[in-house]
Each structure stands twice: as structure tokens, then as C-alpha cells.
Amino acid sequence: MSVIVMKTYDFGLKIIEFCHILEKEQRYVVNFQLYKAGTSIGANVREAQSPHSRSDFVAKMIVAMKEADETEHWLLLCRDSPHLPDPGNLIDELSEIKKIIGKIILTSKKNAGVMGK
Numbered sequence: 001m002s003v004i005v006m007k008t009y010d011f012g013l014k015i016i017e018f019c020h021i022l023e024k025e026q027r028y029v030v031n032f033q034l035y036k037a038g039t040s041i042g043a044n045v046r047e048a049q050s051p052h053s054r055s056d057f058v059a060k061m062i063v064a065m066k067e068a069d070e071t072e073h074w075l076l077l078c079r080d081s082p083h084l085p086d087p088g089n090l091i092d093e094l095s096e097i098k099k100i101i102g103k104i105i106l107t108s109k110k111n112a113g114v115m116g117k
Contacts, residue, residue, distance in 0.1 A: 004100050005049065008042030008064070011093055015039055015071070021085050022078075030074060030084060037070040041097065054112045061105050068098045 015038030022031035041064050048060035075091050078084040 002049070004045055004097070004104065005042070007093075007097055007100065008045045011090075011097060012039040012042040014090060014093070018085075018087055018090060025085060027084055030077065034071065034074040034078075037067050037074065040064075040067040041071060045101070054108060058105060058108050058112070061101055061108070065098065065101050065105065068094060068101060072098070 015034065019031045019035045019038075022028075022034065044060050044064035044067060048057050048064065051057035051060065072091065072094055075087045075094065078087045079091060
């Protein structure tokens with residue numbers, strides 16, 4: 001199993017745990033949105049492991065990055081709002097995941113000669 005698959009899976013488990021805290025505090029909208037986006041990162045990375053083509057792989061990794069961006073939005077709201085629980089180091093972990101996904105996308109595009117497409 002690749003490093004990014006393992007990291008996004010572990011991150012998804014941590015998101016589930018954090019969302020239980022949000023649910024207990026009755027922060028249902030944030031809980032729902034964060035749960036969906038945060039667990040979807042790993043699902044898309046996992047799906048990218050069996051692509052039909054290089055462009056399919058890149059497309060799935062781009063979707064994973066978009067889900068990571070949305071997850072970051074919800075985690076930053078939690079961090080900065082006095083009405084929501086602090087997400088701890090989830091933002092730092094997500095930043096590392098985003099860097100890895102970004103490098104994977106860039107390298108895949110470069111190797112396929114689709115840079116700029």
C-alpha cells in the first residue's frame with residue numbers, strides 16, 4: 001500500500017473521531033460537511049490506484065485535492081471559531097497530505113506530457 005493511501009486512510013479515521021466530538025456538541029452541519037469531505041480524500045486516492053489511464057489517475061487525484069481543500073476550510077473554521085472545538089493537529093496533517101497529492105499530480109502530468117492541459 002502506498003504512503004499516500006495509508007496517510008489518507010489514517011487521516012480519515014482521525015476525521016471520524018473529530019466528527020464524533022462535533023456531533024456530541026450538536027454541530028451537525030459542520031460535522032456532516034467535514035465528515036464527507038475529510039473521508040472522501042482517501043476514497044478518491046484509493047480509487048486512483050486502479051485507473052483506466054494516466055489521465056483518469058490524475059483526474060481522481062485532482063478530486064482528492066479538491067476534497068482536501070474543502071476539508072481544510074472546515075478545519076480552519078473549527079480552529080478559528082470560539083463556538084467550535086479545536087481540530088488539534090489535523091490541519092498540519094492535512095497540509096502534509098496536500099503537499100504529497102500536489103507532487104503526485106504535478107509529476108504525473110509532467111511524465112505524461114500533459115503539463116498545461
